[in-house]
Amino acid sequence: MSWTVHVPILTIAVPLLGAFALPLMAKVHRRLRDLWLVGVGAFTVAMIVTLAVQVFTGGVQVYTLGAEAADATLGPEGFPIRIMLVVDAMSAFMALIAALLGGAALVYALGFVEEGKGKTLSMSLFLLLWAGMLGLKLTGDMFNFFVFFEITTVAACGLIGFRAWESRSPEAAFKTLVMYILGGLLVLLAVGVLYGQYGALNMAFLSSQIQGGALDRIALGLLLGGLLMKAGAVPMHMWAPDAYGEADANTAIVLVANTQAALYGLFRMVFTMYGGASTPAVGWLVTALGALTILVAVLMAVIQTDLGRLIAYGAVSQIGFMLLAAGVGLATLATRPEFGRVALQGGVFHMFNDAACIGLLLLCAGAVRRAAGTGDLRSLGGLAHTEVWTSGFFLLGALALAGIPPLNGFASKLMIYQSSFRLSPILTALAVLASILLLAVFVRAFQGAFLGPRRNLEGGQPISPAMLAGMAVLAVVVIAFGLVPDLVVRHMVAPAADALWTGRDVYLAAVLGG
Amino acid sequence: MIGNLPFVVSMVLVVLGLWTLMTRRNLIKLAVGIVLIENGVNLFLVSLGYVRGGIAPIYTFAPADAPMVMPTPQALTLTSIVIGMATTALLLTFAVVIHRHRGTLDAGKIRELRG
Amino acid sequence: MNLLTGEGFWSPLVWLALAVAVTALTWWFRSKGRQDYKKGTEQATPFLSGEPMPEGVHVGGQHLYWGFVEALRPFVERIRAFHTGVVVDYVTWLVVMLAVVFLVVMLS
Structure with missing residues (x-):
């Protein structure tokens, strides 16, 4: 038995251990702490990449905790009783997103988070959030889904309210925390309903049992409510701009990944667990919420004057694109036409693209705040004179987000437009309109923050090379995925989308056996 | 009918908690509302695993053929209580910090972030 | 190399x-x-629209797409009132939303 079977659990365990050992390391020496941090980060990213390669080449990987063999999923009575991690292509794809954003955030934070402002504890919480997020994406068990959901809740809200010496940050954290706890409790209630009915917590087993009866539907409603809230669908999105706007830049991009983890949870529930009993109405609901999210968030972005909050509304609108695409896929799941598959591929691809370009923009906003001492667009200006790289990265991210070819946002949006057109042209019209508005919003932001004559802004500090390195990682992804979208789609996106579209049987077989 | 009473009570607790969250504006009362929902959900989980006349799932002197209540929901509930304690502590901490900054606990006045 | x-x-x-081809063509056309025109006179200054500004001041970001945003403002203010x-x-x-989700899920 080679060590590679243990990769799924190492992916979660290493950042978890790293989080709790970090304060101890800091007691010894600051250098040791930074070394430990980089070591844990590099090891986690390496594990995730290994895991992804294994899953994309060898199919679903199952890891049963506490069993003699990793693939001994069934107990003596032919019934999955143990906790297990089930990694299919979609999980691996999401873990790659977490690796990208977590890695970039870690590099950026090394130069961004100031010593003496709780760097040690902030990085501990970051590792905890990372571990929780990865657990959410890899688990094959409903109750651990809830536990990891709550780990991300506590870690994320701790990070949002971290700057307790400012008045806005605890406010954002309180609001987000109330919403997250409620979402978590809805999920727990759904877990209880499902357990009461089937006496099991394993997702694959539940999936094989669910017929779509009244209690199943109640559980589905609770899950949809909790996960749509955490994904930030309008009108349950209002915590999102508060949280993204007030958190540190390195936190904000991990929050984006966390939001996408909730979206992954939603996909896992509706496609895999309820795949056999899904009705088009749920698909239409998700589609409608997606369209509403796109439109409302973009309109709100138009009038924002704070750079962080403006980008935050941009991030919410992108979630709308993913919901729209997934909704199109879900509404057509019964007949499985080709455009439903393309829509799902577009949505899944857009998750990665959104992670890269929104992450880039949020990191740039952090750099702007650092360099100018403020994020208010009314007093910013002329930063391009001094911060050449940051302005370049911001422009790149903004163009990619608005879907300007040949950057990565265009490829996935094109897939979403063309496939949602087949379901209803109105959806496409809304999405295109939103993209145009988004371009206007970000051109304004760019002009306001970077162009114009130099201004003497007080409280500005230089941007460190580590911050630029963090941004560069994401910028490379934005350009690379834009230039070779076909390769990315063929080797990563298509397997991930197919895992949702047709992979339910494979998922069930991997856990429950032939 | 009497067997369903715990479920009814747990749902009443959840609804009461939601009602608190929607009608009260004091941050501490919001925390209380959340704890109410939490307890409702916990009660729901525990009562799921109850077997009529069952004994505790871990009991050394249990007779060989005695029915036992299901242990899994109890484990879930314990985990959920611990998690609930952590989130409630965090919630109250933020309420204290907000009070220090603003001098108020009225949610209607704590709206620097809006629009 | 094509994304279907x-x-x-x-x-x-x-x-x-x-x-690249279109840019080259445009550049060629523009050079024709x-x-x-007289450099350093009124002819070379850019045309500005939007809110009245004193001469020689940088036009900040909030003035871009002024008409666009102004036209959207009635809708946006209504949405803003929700936040x-x-x-x-x-x-x-x-x-x-939970009620709406339940309505859809239970009735479908």
Whole structure:
């Protein structure tokens, strides 16, 4: 038995251990702490990449905790009783997103988070959030889904309210925390309903049992409510701009990944667990919420004057694109036409693209705040004179987000437009309109923050090379995925989308056996 | 009918908690509302695993053929209580910090972030 | 090297080649234009629209797309009114959406 079977659990365990050992390391020496941090980060990213390669080449990987063999999923009575991690292509794809954003955030934070402002504890919480997020994406068990959901809740809200010496940050954290706890409790209630009915917590087993009866539907409603809230669908999105706007830049991009983890949870529930009993109405609901999210968030972005909050509304609108695409896929799941598959591929691809370009923009906003001492667009200006790289990265991210070819946002949006057109042209019209508005919003932001004559802004500090390195990682992804979208789609996106579209049987077989 | 009473009570607790969250504006009362929902959900989980006349799932002197209540929901509930304690502590901490900054606990006045 | 999108395909490299060609063509066309305007006079200054500004001041970001934003303002203000920033309203919206989700899930 080679060590590679243990990769799924190492992916979660290493950042978890790293989080709790970090304060101890800091007691010894600051250098040791930074070394430990980089070591844990590099090891986690390496594990995730290994895991992804294994899953994309060898199919679903199952890891049963506490069993003699990793693939001994069934107990003596032919019934999955143990906790297990089930990694299919979609999980691996999401873990790659977490690796990208977590890695970039870690590099950026090394130069961004100031010593003496709780760097040690902030990085501990970051590792905890990372571990929780990865657990959410890899688990094959409903109750651990809830536990990891709550780990991300506590870690994320701790990070949002971290700057307790400012008045806005605890406010954002309180609001987000109330919403997250409620979402978590809805999920727990759904877990209880499902357990009461089937006496099991394993997702694959539940999936094989669910017929779509009244209690199943109640559980589905609770899950949809909790996960749509955490994904930030309008009108349950209002915590999102508060949280993204007030958190540190390195936190904000991990929050984006966390939001996408909730979206992954939603996909896992509706496609895999309820795949056999899904009705088009749920698909239409998700589609409608997606369209509403796109439109409302973009309109709100138009009038924002704070750079962080403006980008935050941009991030919410992108979630709308993913919901729209997934909704199109879900509404057509019964007949499985080709455009439903393309829509799902577009949505899944857009998750990665959104992670890269929104992450880039949020990191740039952090750099702007650092360099100018403020994020208010009314007093910013002329930063391009001094911060050449940051302005370049911001422009790149903004163009990619608005879907300007040949950057990565265009490829996935094109897939979403063309496939949602087949379901209803109105959806496409809304999405295109939103993209145009988004371009206007970000051109304004760019002009306001970077162009114009130099201004003497007080409280500005230089941007460190580590911050630029963090941004560069994401910028490379934005350009690379834009230039070779076909390769990315063929080797990563298509397997991930197919895992949702047709992979339910494979998922069930991997856990429950032939 | 009497067997369903715990479920009814747990749902009443959840609804009461939601009602608190929607009608009260004091941050501490919001925390209380959340704890109410939490307890409702916990009660729901525990009562799921109850077997009529069952004994505790871990009991050394249990007779060989005695029915036992299901242990899994109890484990879930314990985990959920611990998690609930952590989130409630965090919630109250933020309420204290907000009070220090603003001098108020009225949610209607704590709206620097809006629009 | 083409990304199939269901209806057609997307190839960024072809797009880049075309973009370079169009840019070259535009540049060539522009170089054929009039060269006889007077530099340093009124003719060379840019035309500005939007809110009245004193002469020689940088036009900040909030003035871009002024008409566009102004036309959208009635809709946006209505949406903005929803974003009260009171946490109680956030919860209320969650409960409302939960009701909608339940309605859809149970009735379908």
